[in-house]
Every structure is written in C-alpha cells, then in structure tokens.
Amino acid sequence: MDLTSLGIVRKQGKLYTTSQYRDSVYGEDVRKSDGFYFREWEPKRSKVAAAILKRFDNLPFHRDSRILYLGASTGTTVSHLSDICNAGQIFAIEKAYDPFVKLLSLSQRRNNIYPILEDAGIPGRYRFFVERAEIIYQDVAQRNQVQIFNANAEAFPEAREALLILKIRAISSKGNEEDILKTETGKIEGFSTMQVINLNPYSKANYMLYLKRK
Ligand SMILES: C[S@@+](CC[C@H](N)C(=O)[O-])C[C@H]1O[C@@H](n2cnc3c(N)ncnc32)[C@H](O)[C@@H]1O
Structure with missing residues (x-):
C-alpha cells in the first residue's frame, strides 16, 4: 500500500497526514515543512491510524473517495480522512448533539466534510443527502453494530468497500473475544471479510474489518 501518494507520512514510528490546514483538531502536534502542514495521527485516538501501524494493508481510500462515515463523534478520524x-x-x-456541535464547527473550517445529525440505524433518514457513497466506515458503540452496518449496506448499494470497527465489549461485556468476533462477523450481509486487524494495544477489544461487496 502506497501511503505516500495519500500524503500519509511515517517518521520515527509516528504517523502524520499532510494537511492544507494549520489547526490542531484534537490537540495533536502540527508541524510545517516545505510549505505543508503535517498533523500527527495518533493511533490511540484514531482506529485507522492504529490499523496502519498494525500492518493493515488494504486502506481503501483515494484522493477523491466519497465516504459514508457512521459514528463521526467530534471528527477526530474524520479530520484525517478529510486530509x-x-x-x-x-x-x-453522528447522533449525539454535543460531539456534533464540534463536528459542525470542523466542517465549517474544511470544504469536504458534510455533517449530518442522525441515527445511523435509520439510513432512510439521510439516504437522500449522501451522494454516491463508495466506502462505508463505521465506528459506533452499539450492541447491534452489525445490524446497523447491514442496514446501511442495503441502503447504499453503490458502496463497494467498507471498514467496520467491531467493538466487542459493546456487544457483550462477558464472553470470549474471539468467539464474539466470529459470531458477529458471520452476521455481516452482502460483504465478504477480506482482512481483520486486532487494534490492541492502541484500542482494546476493538477490531477493524476490511469488507468487499460480494
Ligand atoms: C467511538 S466514538 C467514534 C469515534 C470516531 N469514529 C473517531 O475515530 O474519531 C462512537 C460515536 O458513535 C456515536 N453513535 C453511537 N450510536 C450511533 C448511532 N446509532 N448513530 C450515529 N452515531 C452513533 C456516538 O455518539 C459516538 O460519538
């Protein structure tokens, strides 16, 4: 995977995204070099950064990707995908009002983020506003995470790839992690699981699944 062509830089064990914006979104370090800004991408704050450091080699993003992002919160990971x-x-x-206010503010400072205050479990409510999504990214701490994913996969048939974060302890506080992972993966509809990354130690009991439409 060619990270450099996406402006992702790895230096001394740290990751950075190349940005045209100088502001720090969540307290991350921002440096300037050769006329560009480099925002440190913290793996404990963003699961995509954690996955890259754990040798995830199927990053589906391109410079012009159209992403449906479910569970955006204040925009930490969204800001790096925006870079x-x-x-x-x-x-x-994002369905919670408080983080949405920060997300909204971030979107006003950037030109490629479209925040929508809605419940990801009811895609019919925002289907109209989302044009030709190519990739679904989901990171919601809900017991019915896979059901939410399946609803969006059905509502957005144009999306051919997906990154699904499976948050095991939101599904069950007890039980064997691997067993729950296997059961939940088996419930995914319409997509094949191509790669599974355990995000430990950056994010405990959380897995990133790279999925491709069947
Ligand atoms: C772990 S945080 C997401 C962090 C974010 N993805 C990042 O990396 O910057 C999970 C977010 O999902 C939101 N969420 C949970 N259930 C949701 C739902 N049904 N629809 C939309 N957002 C939801 C929560 O309010 C929370 O902000």
Whole structure:
C-alpha cells in the first residue's frame, strides 16, 4: 500500500497526514515543512491510524473517495480522512448533539466534510443527502453494530468497500473475544471479510474489518 501518494507520512514510528490546514483538531502536534502542514495521527485516538501501524494493508481510500462515515463523534478520524481524501467528500453521521456541535464547527473550517445529525440505524433518514457513497466506515458503540452496518449496506448499494470497527465489549461485556468476533462477523450481509486487524494495544477489544461487496 502506497501511503505516500495519500500524503500519509511515517517518521520515527509516528504517523502524520499532510494537511492544507494549520489547526490542531484534537490537540495533536502540527508541524510545517516545505510549505505543508503535517498533523500527527495518533493511533490511540484514531482506529485507522492504529490499523496502519498494525500492518493493515488494504486502506481503501483515494484522493477523491466519497465516504459514508457512521459514528463521526467530534471528527477526530474524520479530520484525517478529510486530509487524505482532499478531493473527495465525507458524509459524517453522528447522533449525539454535543460531539456534533464540534463536528459542525470542523466542517465549517474544511470544504469536504458534510455533517449530518442522525441515527445511523435509520439510513432512510439521510439516504437522500449522501451522494454516491463508495466506502462505508463505521465506528459506533452499539450492541447491534452489525445490524446497523447491514442496514446501511442495503441502503447504499453503490458502496463497494467498507471498514467496520467491531467493538466487542459493546456487544457483550462477558464472553470470549474471539468467539464474539466470529459470531458477529458471520452476521455481516452482502460483504465478504477480506482482512481483520486486532487494534490492541492502541484500542482494546476493538477490531477493524476490511469488507468487499460480494
Ligand atoms: C467511538 S466514538 C467514534 C469515534 C470516531 N469514529 C473517531 O475515530 O474519531 C462512537 C460515536 O458513535 C456515536 N453513535 C453511537 N450510536 C450511533 C448511532 N446509532 N448513530 C450515529 N452515531 C452513533 C456516538 O455518539 C459516538 O460519538
């Protein structure tokens, strides 16, 4: 995977995204070099960064990707995807009002983030606003995570790839992690699981699944 062509830089064990914006979104270090800004991408704060450091080699993003992002929160990961997909669009769904206010503010400072205050479990409510999503990214701490994913996979048939974060302890506080992972993966509809990354130690009991439409 060619990270450099996406402006992702790895230096002294740290990851950075190349940004046209100088602001720090969540307290991350921002450096300037040769006329560009480099924002440190913290793996404990963003699961995509954690996955890259854990040798995830199927990053589906391109400069012009159109992403449906479910569970955007205040926009930590969204901001880095906004750097990477600088010619694309990120439709960021968040249902909680407090983080949404920060997400909204972030979107006003950048031109490729479209925040939507909605419940990811009811895609019919935002289907109309999301144009030709190519990739679904989901990171919601809900017991019915896979059901939410399946609903969106059905509502957005144009999305051919997906990154699904499976948050094991949101599904069950007890039980064997691997067994729960296997059971939940088996419930995914319409997509094949191509790669599974355990995000430990950056993010405990959380897995990133790279999925491709069947
Ligand atoms: C772990 S945080 C996401 C962090 C974010 N993805 C990042 O890396 O910057 C999970 C978010 O999902 C949101 N969420 C949970 N259930 C949701 C739902 N049904 N629809 C939309 N957002 C939801 C929560 O409010 C929370 O902000």
